[in-house]
Amino acid sequence: MYKRFQELMVKIADVNYATAVLMWDQETYMPKDGEHYRSQQISTLSGIAHDLFTSKELIELVATLQEDASLNEDQKLNVVETARVLNKKKKLTTAFVMEMSTTVSETFMAWQKAKQNNAVEDYLIHLEKLVLLKREEASLIGYKTHPYDALIDEYELGMTVLELDKLFEDVKVGMKKLLDKINAQPQVKDDCMRQSFDAKKQWTLGIELLKRMGYNFDAGRQDISSHPFTTSFSAQDVRVTTRIAEDDIANMIWSCIHEGGHALYEQGLPASNYGMPAGEAISLGVHESQSRLWENNVGRQLPFWKANYSYLQETFPDQLGHLSLSDFYKAMNKVEPSFIRTESDEITYHFHIMIRYEIEKKLIDGSLEVKDVKKIWDQMYKEYMNIEITDDRKGILQDVHWSHGSFGYFPTYSLGSFYAAQYFEKACKDLPELETEISKGNNQPLLDWLRINIHVHGKKYTAAELCKMVTGQDLDLSFFMNYAEKKYGEIYGF
Amino acid sequence: MYKRFQELMVKIADVNYATAVLMWDQETYMPKDGEHYRSQQISTLSGIAHDLFTSKELIELVATLQEDASLNEDQKLNVVETARVLNKKKKLTTAFVMEMSTTVSETFMAWQKAKQNNAVEDYLIHLEKLVLLKREEASLIGYKTHPYDALIDEYELGMTVLELDKLFEDVKVGMKKLLDKINAQPQVKDDCMRQSFDAKKQWTLGIELLKRMGYNFDAGRQDISSHPFTTSFSAQDVRVTTRIAEDDIANMIWSCIHEGGHALYEQGLPASNYGMPAGEAISLGVHESQSRLWENNVGRQLPFWKANYSYLQETFPDQLGHLSLSDFYKAMNKVEPSFIRTESDEITYHFHIMIRYEIEKKLIDGSLEVKDVKKIWDQMYKEYMNIEITDDRKGILQDVHWSHGSFGYFPTYSLGSFYAAQYFEKACKDLPELETEISKGNNQPLLDWLRINIHVHGKKYTAAELCKMVTGQDLDLSFFMNYAEKKYGEIYGF
Numbered sequence: 001m002y003k004r005f006q007e008l009m010v011k012i013a014d015v016n017y018a019t020a021v022l023m024w025d026q027e028t029y030m031p032k033d034g035e036h037y038r039s040q041q042i043s044t045l046s047g048i049a050h051d052l053f054t055s056k057e058l059i060e061l062v063a064t065l066q067e068d069a070s071l072n073e074d075q076k077l078n079v080v081e082t083a084r085v086l087n088k089k090k091k092l093t094t095a096f097v098m099e100m101s102t103t104v105s106e107t108f109m110a111w112q113k114a115k116q117n118n119a120v121e122d123y124l125i126h127l128e129k130l131v132l133l134k135r136e137e138a139s140l141i142g143y144k145t146h147p148y149d150a151l152i153d154e155y156e157l158g159m160t161v162l163e164l165d166k167l168f169e170d171v172k173v174g175m176k177k178l179l180d181k182i183n184a185q186p187q188v189k190d191d192c193m194r195q196s197f198d199a200k201k202q203w204t205l206g207i208e209l210l211k212r213m214g215y216n217f218d219a220g221r222q223d224i225s226s227h228p229f230t231t232s233f234s235a236q237d238v239r240v241t242t243r244i245a246e247d248d249i250a251n252m253i254w255s256c257i258h259e260g261g262h263a264l265y266e267q268g269l270p271a272s273n274y275g276m277p278a279g280e281a282i283s284l285g286v287h288e289s290q291s292r293l294w295e296n297n298v299g300r301q302l303p304f305w306k307a308n309y310s311y312l313q314e315t316f317p318d319q320l321g322h323l324s325l326s327d328f329y330k331a332m333n334k335v336e337p338s339f340i341r342t343e344s345d346e347i348t349y350h351f352h353i354m355i356r357y358e359i360e361k362k363l364i365d366g367s368l369e370v371k372d373v374k375k376i377w378d379q380m381y382k383e384y385m386n387i388e389i390t391d392d393r394k395g396i397l398q399d400v401h402w403s404h405g406s407f408g409y410f411p412t413y414s415l416g417s418f419y420a421a422q423y424f425e426k427a428c429k430d431l432p433e434l435e436t437e438i439s440k441g442n443n444q445p446l447l448d449w450l451r452i453n454i455h456v457h458g459k460k461y462t463a464a465e466l467c468k469m470v471t472g473q474d475l476d477l478s479f480f481m482n483y484a485e486k487k488y489g490e491i492y493g494f
Numbered sequence: 495m496y497k498r499f500q501e502l503m504v505k506i507a508d509v510n511y512a513t514a515v516l517m518w519d520q521e522t523y524m525p526k527d528g529e530h531y532r533s534q535q536i537s538t539l540s541g542i543a544h545d546l547f548t549s550k551e552l553i554e555l556v557a558t559l560q561e562d563a564s565l566n567e568d569q570k571l572n573v574v575e576t577a578r579v580l581n582k583k584k585k586l587t588t589a590f591v592m593e594m595s596t597t598v599s600e601t602f603m604a605w606q607k608a609k610q611n612n613a614v615e616d617y618l619i620h621l622e623k624l625v626l627l628k629r630e631e632a633s634l635i636g637y638k639t640h641p642y643d644a645l646i647d648e649y650e651l652g653m654t655v656l657e658l659d660k661l662f663e664d665v666k667v668g669m670k671k672l673l674d675k676i677n678a679q680p681q682v683k684d685d686c687m688r689q690s691f692d693a694k695k696q697w698t699l700g701i702e703l704l705k706r707m708g709y710n711f712d713a714g715r716q717d718i719s720s721h722p723f724t725t726s727f728s729a730q731d732v733r734v735t736t737r738i739a740e741d742d743i744a745n746m747i748w749s750c751i752h753e754g755g756h757a758l759y760e761q762g763l764p765a766s767n768y769g770m771p772a773g774e775a776i777s778l779g780v781h782e783s784q785s786r787l788w789e790n791n792v793g794r795q796l797p798f799w800k801a802n803y804s805y806l807q808e809t810f811p812d813q814l815g816h817l818s819l820s821d822f823y824k825a826m827n828k829v830e831p832s833f834i835r836t837e838s839d840e841i842t843y844h845f846h847i848m849i850r851y852e853i854e855k856k857l858i859d860g861s862l863e864v865k866d867v868k869k870i871w872d873q874m875y876k877e878y879m880n881i882e883i884t885d886d887r888k889g890i891l892q893d894v895h896w897s898h899g900s901f902g903y904f905p906t907y908s909l910g911s912f913y914a915a916q917y918f919e920k921a922c923k924d925l926p927e928l929e930t931e932i933s934k935g936n937n938q939p940l941l942d943w944l945r946i947n948i949h950v951h952g953k954k955y956t957a958a959e960l961c962k963m964v965t966g967q968d969l970d971l972s973f974f975m976n977y978a979e980k981k982y983g984e985i986y987g988f
Contacts, residue, residue, distance in 0.1 A: 014534060015539070021516055044512075045512055219528065233535070
């Protein structure tokens with residue numbers, strides 16, 4: 001009985017991973033005329049996976065297996081988690097799912113066009129319809145206190161507005177204070193990042209950094225795409241992409257390390273649970289904790305660059321040969337309010353997230369309408385970061401998320417950073433030699449620690465449970481704040 | 495009713511094209527550890543496509559639509575052709591299909607191992623089982639005169655042993671006579687092909703040749719794989735692969751042009767019939783006629799190289815700068831018996847095919863057993879081409895086809911060459927300026943002719959019908975023989 005359940009789940013995973021291959025190809029190699037039928041092929045496969053997942057056979061199997069006392073721990077997890085997702089899906093009618101899918105696809109196209117033409121209005125017309133549907137979705141799924149909770153669940157199971165409001169209030173106060181301190185000091189220079197860096201050399205550098213992190217190229221590869229991403233077709237085939245700007249080396253380096261962090265998580269998931277919840281990542285927040293940990297707590301720190309800066313200098317002797325490690329370190333950690341979330345520093349990043357969180361929360365509970373979103377967006381950027389939005393492409397049009405219907409996704413980016421700080425401090429405590437080893441170029445102890453403490457568990461624990469189990473306490477912003485205070489205090493001299 | 499039939503067919507095509515993407519990736523970019531789950535994903539998608547195709551709904555729709563007098567010509571074709579394939583599939587039980595699939599997969603693995611270790615015996619044990627199943631398949635499908643006919647149908651609908659025997663008897667006599675004449679003359683030199691040719695420059699050259707042929711890179715791309723192939727995910731996404739040997743430029747050039755010919759056919763199929771027989775290639779023989787026509791009747795002729803040789807010389811001035819076009823032309827047309835089918839010249843190629851045809855025909859009708867195949871193979875190579883097989887990797891182990899269960903496939907390679915000669919002569923007759931235009935670098939008239947006369951028809955006609963319609967007569971070997979007599983007479987001086 002469990003065997004049949006597993007067979008069906010693996011079959012669904014096969015279809016979903018095939019879809020992922022088609023999407024990877026779409027972003028990397030597909031010739032432009034292939035778009036129309038590729039979208040259709042992806043949509044067909046998604047439909048097949050959906051039909052299989054909501055089939056009578058699977059639903060009945062899951063119902064029966066939930067009563068089965070003979071299952072082992074992993075098996076139980078797989079059944080319970082599948083039941084949870086099925087239960088949620090059952091609340092949405094096929095008609096609703098199809099309307100959502102069409103609306104998302106229209107809104108996404110409208111967003112692409114709007115971004116191209118810098119014309120926000122047409123996009124907002126579609127977004128309005130989409131927001132209405134997302135409100136309906138929240139109400140169909142159900143929630144205890146806030147409708148937005150129903151949507152967060154998709155990305156960060158168990159997280160609530162109550163918790164996030166408290167967290168972001170602390171973030172706001174803490175970051176504002178820190179930013180004021182930084183702004184009171186002379187700004188550090190980062191022009192060194194914006195010289196001319198040969199694309200091929202950057203490519204080779206990125207590959208080498210991934211190797212040094214421990215990314216397994218026998219079970220993955222890197223390609224170029226316009227937006228970097230990580231995707232997985234099994235724990236044995238986890239791919240990353242990057243983008244290269246010849247006039248900005250920072251772009252490639254930290255995007256590469258970031259995606260590498262995601263990929264190490266996927267490569268470390270238990271392969272024996274292919275296609276089953278026990279073989280999957282916990283949540284987007286935990287996923288982001290892995291990418292952020294490598295990007296920031298490792299990749300924007302001195303120990304890592306003690307090991308790797310000479311290689312970087314050898315690759316670009318004209319550009320960086322005369323720049324001291326100390327100046328390079330300051331440059332990579334420059335804090336300055338800016339327009340674009342994905343290019344922002346470790347501190348102001350969270351203002352970008354807070355703004356999006358506040359807006360989408362209100363859109364979903366109905367206290368804000370889409371027609372007022374642009375005004376609020378611009379106001380909040382002025383208020384939080386003293387930035388004037390004069391171009392919507394650098395404002396409300398910059399992110400794809402809302403046009404994809406992904407409401408509740410943004411907070412996981414901040415959660416990831418905060419988890420990362422807390423996990424990394426624990427790793428340093430468990431392994432007192434950790435940073436010394438990293439500074440010698442040995443990242444294996446850290447990777448081993450992450451594998452044992454986080455990757456190997458699949459979805460066995462929720463994000464909150466894992467955090468408590470591994471670090472001994474709940475998610476606590478002070479880890480991030482202490483880390484940031486210390487680091488930026490040293491860099492900016494306060 | 496027809497609309498629903500079309501919906502189902504398009505859905506099946508989506509799944510099959512998705513499978514093709516997974517296979518393309520497997521041959522080009524997949525990291526090595528991805529193999530296990532990739533095979534599983536491909537097998538799952540194939541199973542889903544099979545289930546959809548043999549579903550009660552589709553079978554009933556097809557049965558009803560066959561009686562529908564209101565269908566237009568294309569619709570009728572799509573229904574009739576689908577009925578034909580369904581009818582054939584119905585004759586094979588699921589148990590039989592599954593046993594075949596397992597046996598093929600085991601035989602393929604045994605072949606790979608055998609080729610690696612140059613150990614033929616273990617492969618033959620599996621091949622024996624596979625041949626028994628293929629005999630059973632022929633008997634289940636049914637045939638009028640020869641069991642092999644039932645298998646050829648899969649690749650070349652309507653072709654029979656009766657026709658092939660007659661054809662290959664003529665081929666044997668004609669080619670032998672021609673080969674004797676060639677052998678009586680001094681051999682031409684082709685050392686120029688085996689110098690050192692930079693891989694990157696070869697790559698750029700290949701891309702340029704494809705462009706000059708008319709291959710549309712907005713609807714396709716080229717990549718590297720160990721065995722060149724063409725694959726298609728719609729007429730808007732048709733991809734080719736090539737391989738590059740730095741010590742042999744001939745390998746890349748004519749493989750590139752060959753695959754380009756296949757790809758031009760796929761890019762020219764009617765997109766409006768995506769997923770339907772009316773949007774598919776006629777047969778392997780006709781497909782091969784397109785690749786061979788470009789490879790040989792265009793790509794191994796003077797007009798084409800009058801237009802392109804200077805570009806080749808500019809790319810490799812040290813290697814070819816002092817070589818005359820005339821000597822290059824002779825080199826590319828050197829005729830000499832050799833071990834490997836895929837590397838052989840236009841004449842001896844057909845001996846390779848005849849040997850395989852004779853063997854597989856007898857394996858299927860039971861007049862030859864697998865245990866004697868190696869002996870017969872080696873004997874026939876001695877008899878037909880005076881070649882001593884001392885290494886089975888250059889003998890019976892060289893081709894993948896039998897290990898894939900593809901019996902009846904090989905003859906289509908020869909058919910392709912013969913169709914190509916007949917079509918090309920007709921094109922020259924229809925367009926007297928054709929070769930002059932080609933020699934000026936203008937391949938568009940030829941491509942247009944192929945589009946209008948062959949590509950655009952999809953599966954509307956059988957290979958035989960198309961040949962008659964376009965050239966005014968049945969397939970006739972004399973077109974190829976006259977072409978070869980003339981060409982090699984000039985080159986070898988007889």
